[in-house]
Amino acid sequence: MVGVSEVLNTVQMGLAYMVIALPLTLSYRVTQVINFVHIIFITLGAYTVALLGLIGLTNVWIALGIAFLLGGALAVLDNVAVFEPLWRRGSDVLIIMVASLGLWIFYKYLIYAVLDKLFIILRTNTLSVLVRTEGFPSVTLGAVTIDGYLIDTVVTSVVVTLALYLILMKTRIGKAIRAIADNQTLAEISGIPRGRVLNFMWFLAGGTAAVGGVLWALFQTTVTPEIGDQIILQVFSIAVIGGLYSLTKTALGAFIVSGTENIVIAVLHDTFGLPLSFRPFLVFSVLLIVILVWPPLGAGGGLPYRFRIRPRARR
Amino acid sequence: MALDTKAIGLLILGLIIGAAIGYGATAFTGGGGATTPSGGTETAGPQEQQTVTYKIGFTLPLSGQLSSIGKLWEKVAYMAVDDLNKMMASYHLPYRFEAVVLDDGTTEEKALQNVQTFAQQGIKVVIGPAASSQVKAVKSFADSNHIVIISPSSTAPTLAIPNDYIFRNTGSDALQAKALAALVNHEGIKKVVVFYRDDEYGTAFADFFKKEFEALGGQAILLSYASNLADFASEVASLSSKVQSEGAEAVVLISFDTDGANILSHAKDDPVLSKVRWFSGEGIHGASELLQPSLAEWLDSINFLGTRPVFISNPLYEEFKKKFENLTGTDPPVFSEKLYDAVFLAGWAIVRAGTYDGEAIKNALPEVAKHYYGASGWCILDKNGDRAFQDYSIWTIKQVGGEYKYVDIGTYSGGTLTFTESP
Numbered sequence: 253m254v255g256v257s258e259v260l261n262t263v264q265m266g267l268a269y270m271v272i273a274l275p276l277t278l279s280y281r282v283t284q285v286i287n288f289v290h291i292i293f294i295t296l297g298a299y300t301v302a303l304l305g306l307i308g309l310t311n312v313w314i315a316l317g318i319a320f321l322l323g324g325a326l327a328v329l330d331n332v333a334v335f336e337p338l339w340r341r342g343s344d345v346l347i348i349m350v351a352s353l354g355l356w357i358f359y360k361y362l363i364y365a366v367l368d369k370l371f372i373i374l375r376t377n378t379l380s381v382l383v384r385t386e387g388f389p390s391v392t393l394g395a396v397t398i399d400g401y402l403i404d405t406v407v408t409s410v411v412v413t414l415a416l417y418l419i420l421m422k423t424r425i426g427k428a429i430r431a432i433a434d435n436q437t438l439a440e441i442s443g444i445p446r447g448r449v450l451n452f453m454w455f456l457a458g459g460t461a462a463v464g465g466v467l468w469a470l471f472q473t474t475v476t477p478e479i480g481d482q483i484i485l486q487v488f489s490i491a492v493i494g495g496l497y498s499l500t501k502t503a504l505g506a507f508i509v510s511g512t513e514n515i516v517i518a519v520l521h522d523t524f525g526l527p528l529s530f531r532p533f534l535v536f537s538v539l540l541i542v543i544l545v546w547p548p549l550g551a552g553g554g555l556p557y558r559f560r561i562r563p564r565a566r567r
Numbered sequence: 568m569a570l571d572t573k574a575i576g577l578l579i580l581g582l583i584i585g586a587a588i589g590y591g592a593t594a595f596t597g598g599g600g601a602t603t604p605s606g607g608t609e610t611a612g613p614q615e616q617q618t619v620t621y622k623i624g625f626t627l628p629l630s631g632q633l634s635s636i637g638k639l640w641e642k643v644a645y646m647a648v649d650d651l652n653k654m655m656a657s658y659h660l661p662y663r664f665e666a667v668v669l670d671d672g673t674t675e676e677k678a679l680q681n682v683q684t685f686a687q688q689g690i691k692v693v694i695g696p697a698a699s700s701q702v703k704a705v706k707s708f709a710d711s712n713h714i715v716i717i718s719p720s721s722t723a724p725t726l727a728i729p730n731d732y733i734f735r736n737t738g739s740d741a742l743q744a745k746a747l748a749a750l751v752n753h754e755g756i757k758k759v760v761v762f763y764r765d766d767e768y769g770t771a772f773a774d775f776f777k778k779e780f781e782a783l784g785g786q787a788i789l790l791s792y793a794s795n796l797a798d799f800a801s802e803v804a805s806l807s808s809k810v811q812s813e814g815a816e817a818v819v820l821i822s823f824d825t826d827g828a829n830i831l832s833h834a835k836d837d838p839v840l841s842k843v844r845w846f847s848g849e850g851i852h853g854a855s856e857l858l859q860p861s862l863a864e865w866l867d868s869i870n871f872l873g874t875r876p877v878f879i880s881n882p883l884y885e886e887f888k889k890k891f892e893n894l895t896g897t898d899p900p901v902f903s904e905k906l907y908d909a910v911f912l913a914g915w916a917i918v919r920a921g922t923y924d925g926e927a928i929k930n931a932l933p934e935v936a937k938h939y940y941g942a943s944g945w946c947i948l949d950k951n952g953d954r955a956f957q958d959y960s961i962w963t964i965k966q967v968g969g970e971y972k973y974v975d976i977g978t979y980s981g982g983t984l985t986f987t988e989s990p
Contacts (some may be wrong), residue, residue: 257804257837265800319638364630368638375896380825382832384858399836472798473832474856476825478631483799514801521805528802529765529793 253367256396258514264471266510267409270503272464272483273490274416275457277502280491282433282453285348288332289358290487293323293458294480295363297465302475305384306374312404320459326449327458330355336447363477381475401470412463413503419456429453432443437494485532486513489539504554505542512538610834618661621923623648623913624685625666626695626705631673631696632795635825635854636900640719641668643903644694655914664914671696675704680968686712691925694906699723699767706733713925715932717913719906722849722876722953723771727951732929734936736905736912736946738876738957740768743848744775746874746959746979747819751846752783755985756816759846761787762806762830763821764794772821772848778958790812794826803833807840815859817844821849824901827851828862835865842869848874852973853900863971866964874959875901878944879978887942898973908941915939961986 276290300322301315309315334355338348367378387404389496390397420426428449431439440446468483469475490509495504512534520526611883625644648666655662667690669676678701678788685693686708692715696702702721709716709732717734720943724741726733751759761776763769769791771987777787792802810818818840820827827850843868852875857863878884884904891899915927920927935945949955961977961984977986 255804255808257807259800261800261804266796313923361630364634364638371638371895377635377639378896379638380828380854380856382828382862384859384860384861395838397836397838471800472829473826474829476635478634479797480797496888514804517801518805518808522808527765527791528805529791531796531801 254515254518258518260396260398260402262507262510262514263516264399264405267405268464268471268505269462269487269510270405270482270488271409271412271483272461272465273502273506274413275460275464275488276487276491277494277496277499278416278420278460279457280496282424282429283335283348283450284345284498285352287330287333287348287457288352289327289359289458290461291356291480292363293326293461294465294468294483294487295477296323296326297361297462297467298380298463298469298472298475298479299363299477300462301385301466301469302381302383303370303378306376310385312377312385312466316408316463316466319462323462323465324455324459326359327454327461330458331451331454333396334481336450339509360477360481367477368558373533379476383469383473383475385470403466405470408463408467412460416456416460416499425449425452472496486535489535492543494538506528508538508542509535581871584734592945596790598968605809618663619915620663620665621692621914622665622688622690623668623910624676624681624690624693625668626671626685626693626701628667628673628697629668629670631671632825633673636902637670637673637697639897639900640903640906641894642895642898643891643906644668644910646891647907648773651911651914654911655918660918662914662918664910665915670699673698673701675701678702679704679708681715682708682714686714691715691923692717692917694719694909694913697721697902699726699771702726702733702735706731709733713929715913715916715925715928717909717932718724720902721768723767724775725767725771727949727953729950729952731952732925734912734932734948734952736909736943736954737902738954738955739771739951741775741850742957743874743876743959744772745779745982746984747848748776748779748783748785749979749982749984750872750874750961751780751819752785753816754817754844756785758786758813758815759788759807759817759819760813760815761789761819761821762802763791764817764823764826765791766794768850769790769794769821770957776819776821783948785924787819788815792826792830794823796826799826799830800833801828803837803840806834807837810843811839815843817846819844820845820847821987822847822852824854824856828854828856831857831866832862835862841865844869846872847873849873853898855897858971858973860971863964863966867966867971871963872981873962876954876957878912879958879959879960879974879980881942881944883940883942884944897977908939908946909941911941912936912939912946 272294279287297319298318306316338351346367346406370378390400397425399540428444431444432449460477486509490505493505513531517534521528577741621846627640628634629641644666651661653865671681678696682705683692694717697720700722702718703726705716715732717736719736721735722737722740723737727739737916741747763773777789780787790806791797852873887904887907888899912935916928916932919931919935936948938944945956947955959979960975962973962975964971967972976988
């Protein structure tokens with residue numbers, strides 16, 4: 253039987269997935285680079301709220317703000333220190349993607365090293381932390397209790413999505429980001445300062461992903477240095493369902509995946525006795541079905557023409 | 568302008584790399600000691616005596632699922648090697664040991680890779696890996712290449728095999744399952760759902776528990792979960808409906824620490840699961856998440872009980888525990904005293920073998936273990952190379968002096984359940 257908890261889990265998980273996957277699609281669409289450091293933004297966000305709770309700062313809104321700034325700063329740092337120099341030397345997007353893969357592993361072990369030192373300083377286990385933070389209180393409606401963290405998640409994800417929409421659609425810089433995503437050379441010829449706009453876009457993407465990391469931590473409640481790694485396959489699946497192009501389809505993908513992980517598995521378990529351990533298998537079956545039946549990358553088997561060519565000014 | 572950004576970027580990158588190198592350097596000088604080129608190296612000692620340094624390999628879960636305890640184990644490993652060297656010096660023996668620690672990411676593939684790396688370096692004794700599934704993965708390589716493996720924590724009864732190169736300094740779960748079944752039965756519970764990891768450890772434990780519990784007249788329903796997930800909320804939801812539909816009175820949780828803490832933190836908010844009794848094995852014992860007030864209060868209120876392998880009233884354990892607490896500020900995690908003793912067993916087995924040869928060390932180890940009593944108690948092994956005598960304690964979470972703590976409230980020894988405090 254699908255109960256209330258399955259539905260509530262689907263909502264909370266779906267919203268967190270959405271906030272994490274949207275910036276991945278955004279940064280891919282603008283730069284055509286699949287950025288593996290995205291995993292680190294999630295871990296960074298999750299650890300921000302976990303460590304703040306550990307030192308007694310238990311306001312979730314402060315944690316969200318700090319996570320946004322840290323995630324954004326890290327993304328800009330990556331762009332300035334690694335991606336831009338590579339791009340200027342004419343590296344292919346594939347090379348930049350491999351560089352992001354290297355950065356991911358570098359940061360991951362840096363996180364382990366820092367946490368190990370914090371372990372000694374705080375004299376408590378920092379490698380597995382239970383989240384302790386406070387936002388809205390829990391609400392009881394009849395027999396159903398809606399967890400405070402779920403309300404925090406709903407509020408945050410609505411604000412973040414709305415803000416992303418407004419920035420991309422209604423501001424000058426948003427227009428500039430979209431222009432670069434459509435045609436980089438043309439955008440530069442039109443006088444759009446590519447470097448600055450990209451830095452802004454990375455700040456937005458990194459910050460949003462870190463906020464997503466906080467939301468995921470609120471759901472998972474136990475934070476380890478592997479938290480980003482453990483959900484990245486789902487996040488990439490969601491982005492692929494969105495075709496790494498459409499932000500609305502990405503949001504939809506988030507709920508398809510979380511629905512599969514909570515409701516579909518529960519139904520199959522109850523009706524056919526499918527073992528619960530089939531959950532990861534089910535997610536990828538759904539991904540496969542979705543991209544076969546409804547090819548997100550365009551019926552022609554790829555991105556629309558204007559996204560396929562990558563006009564690049566090589567210096 | 569472009570040059571400036573580039574320079575700043577490079578500077579920041581340089582700082583990060585510098586910090587990482589600096590960190591690495593302190594970590595190594597902190598406990599590792601300098602590396603030597605081969606398995607056994609001779610150096611002139613202070614008293615003109617030739618000392619021989621042997622390497623002991625460690626494959627530990629420094630990242631991945633068990634990293635929260637693996638990182639602490641690393642500290643135990645260095646502490647043990649240090650103490651072993653002090654002991655050798657105090658006996659005026661010309662042997663010294665050096666730890667070579669590799670991270671296996673709690674995966675089977677990396678554990679095997681690490682044992683292969685050790686083999687290439689000429690290392691014949693490896694301590695670890697942690698999980699039974701990993702021990703299974705390295706077994707055939709270790710057997711055919713004569714590498715002695717001493718796992719401090721693998722408990723799956725399926726790995727109790729005589730005459731192999733796998734030694735386990737802990738009792739098999741066949742016995743712990745019996746202790747846990749006796750405990751659940753003692754609490755007057757007749758029907759349970761066993762919620763377990765679908766790996767070597769969880770599956771074997773669950774099967775043995777079911778057998779033992781049904782022999783006592785109870786009924787156990789098995790429900791497994793994929794162990795490599797980030798979050799178990801949907802599994803907990805299914806567990807909840809299973810408990811409700813079957814009318815089970817309790818849940819027996821067979822988990823590691825982080826997955827277990829995640830499961831319990833979801834179960835706390837579930838209307839069905841928060842009302843039933845919960846029991847567990849040793850996998851979750853010592854996890855700091857369970858001591859945080861929000862979770863601990865609930866665990867205390869439902870009278871959460873677990874079993875764990877210990878050697879009852881052992882002064883050497885208390886000494887070890889105190890030393891570890893002074894070093895890290897936390898309680899030693901599950902199996903750390905077994906890891907500590909495993910290092911001593913390895914060291915003395917090498918000394919007894921008289922040669923750094925896998926087969927000789929394998930033959931010497933059971934003899935050494937027979938006469939070794941350490942922080943984990945008497946280490947004598949059975950014919951399968953596993954710990955022969957193992958007591959179990961009954962643990963719970965209770966408020967002690969205003970703070971939640973792991974407390975042992977009883978024992979299971981020689982088939983008898985004894986409570987020292989009322990559960």
